[in-house]
Amino acid sequence: MTTWIFDLSRREVLAGLGATAAGLIAGGATPPVTAQLALQARPATLALRQGQPPTPIWELAAVSHLGNVRLKRGNRCEVVFRNELPVPLAPVWSGLNGPAASDPLRGRAPTAPDATETSIISISSAGTLLADFRLFEDGLKQPARPLPIIAEEANRVPVDRDEVLLIEEWRLRPDGTALVPGRDPQDRTPLYTINGQTSFELSAAANERLRLRFINGSQRTVLAIKLESHEVRVMALDGQPAEPFPARNGVLVLAPGARADAFVDAATSAAFVLHDGKEARSVGSLKVSGRLERAPLLPPQPLPPNDLPDQLDLRGALRFDVALGAADSGWARPANFSTASAPAFRAKTGRTVVLVLQNAAPITTVFHLHGHPFRLLDKLDDGWKPYWLDTLAIEPRQTQRIAFAATSPGRWLLESVLTDWAAPRLVRWYAVE
Structure with missing residues (x-):
């Protein structure tokens, strides 16, 4: 996860960017930009109470993409960030390892309200990423939603569907407004959503292999999620490939901000059951159509590695x-x-x-x-x-x-x-x- 440390004034940062531009004009080599992403921090609403007015929230949205944001490993991406909220903010990335979006030794100040800034990031690894400005929660007036980002492998992974399931937690006041984490919830009962829906439904055909990218978007609660009547095979954690293994009893346990990519072979309609350590509740369902007419699918092969070291020298650590x-x-x-x-x-x-x-x-x-x-x-x-x-x-x-x-x-x-x-x-x- 990359976070900018604010060492310099904005004048110094702009001067550094100007020097970089001058170097390019003078003939310095730099890799070309291969992707573009326009992000916006903005007000939004969510329908969290049936038959009631929607709840005001803040969100980080990709205005350059319809549906899920998909980049590719190896992309050099130009990110244009627009802050439409009344407090200074900067997107922070989980899973974007390696060189920072801005030189982490210099730092980069958060973007002022009603301002736009551009940066270049390199997508060095494939996996499930998360862009988020909730690190700045001390200044937030509304609870905020993060933005899942998929960094695809260079070669296609053999699955029939690839879906993001962003699980979020909300605490509502009697008037329907939502509480920001870090404040006393006054015993408000938590409400959970998947992809912003209080009752999420995912459709699939029988025997389809699904890649489900589970993200715990809650900011304080460790959550367990289970798809009933299915084997859930873990393929990656926190954006990095793992040796494939079945989740114990089909349950994934995720800390706040954690991500898990799992392969599921759709067999029958089933519920997504969430447990927050206090109670279990159905938060959605998988609706499977058709009959299992094909032979069971072969176990999946591991995802391509992201060039992390095979060994760590613990003796000399x-x-x-x-x-x-x-x-x-x-x-x-x-x-x-x-x-x-x-x-x-x-x-x-x-x-x-x-x-x-x-x-x-x-x-x-x-x-x-x-x-x-x-x-x-x-x-x-x-x-x-x-x-x-x-x-x-x-x-x-x-x-x-x-x-x-x-x-x-x-x-x-x-x-x-x-x-x-x-x-x-x-x-x-x-x-x-």
Whole structure:
């Protein structure tokens, strides 16, 4: 996930961009732009109460695309961002690893209200990405929706359908307006949607192979989602291919912001059942038409790799303890964040880094690492799970260890937030030099 650290004034940033342009005019080589994406932060509404007026919200929308945003691995994409909201904002990307959309060593200020800015990003990996401005939630007047973005593999993956399922959580006041996370919900009952619908329906033909890209768009709640009567085979997590494995009992457990690509062979109509740790509820359905007339499909092959390292040098790794959300350890709300604060750690480019993540809180805490995907280490610290992550939910009073290859120079954020609607989002930074 790329987040811009605001070191420079806007004048300095524009001067740097002007110098870059001058270098190009003078004959400096640069790869061509191969895709374009126009984003807009804007007011919107959602029909969250049957027969009642729609609820005002804010959203990040792709005004350049109809339906899902689809880019390709290897694209060099020009992103034009227009801020139609009354507070400064910048889109932040989950799953966009490697060089930042703007040089992370310089930083780039958030876009002012009623302003437009252009940047260039490189889509170095295929996978399910998420663009979001909710890092700035301290200034938001309405709860906001993120934007799923699909970075397609260079070659077509053999599935019949490829669908995004964005799961979101809402807390409504009696008048139908929605609460922003980080404020006291006053025991408001949560309401969940898939793709903005309180009762989502996905249609498929019998024996179609579906690639379902599940995204937990909730900002505070760990969610479990199950498609009844089907095997759900996990193919990727947090935008990175995994060794395919069946979800236990067909259930995917996703931390806020986490993504899971799963293959499902449509067999019969079934419900999507969501569990938020308190109760289970049906949030949609798969409607299957026709009969199973073909032989069962063969097990899927793994997705193409994204050139992440096969091995991490744990014996020579740099090791750092990170106490999540501890008041005296450098964490701050995004509105109060400054790079003048001490970094959580520094690492040389190319080194393996092991982080010991300590959750001393009495409830689950969600950790998000910007800039690098990581491996979840085994308890004995002698191996890792066969997948990559960028987000991890750590249970109360527990410690987890993660490892990553520090391949992307820059200043990057760490995020920590309790799974409590009223809890503040907290950030620190680390440096790869």
